[in-house]
Amino acid sequence: MSTxxxxxxxxxxxxxxxxxxxxxxxxxxVAKIQNVEGITRTLTCPVVHL
Incomplete structure (x- = not known):
């Protein structure tokens, strides 16, 4: 993770x-962020360079 x-x-x-x-x-x-205690859901928004 960067920031x-x-x-x-x-x-x-x-x-x-x-x-x-x-x-x-x-x-x-899935492996790192969703396994943190207290995190119930995530939303992933990839950056797209057009």
Whole structure:
């Protein structure tokens, strides 16, 4: 993970994570982030450079 920031609004934290592929990003979210105690759900929004 590169950064994590506390935010106000509908979300508690925004994490910016780096991965080489979307599959690796999904594995990171499932293996590391969703296993943190207290996290009940996540929303992943990949950055797309057009």
């Amino acid at each position: 994590a920031e506390d935010v106000t609004g509908p979300y508690d934290v925004i994490v910016r994570a780096d991965a080489d592929t979307v599959d690796q990003l999904g594995q990171l979210v």
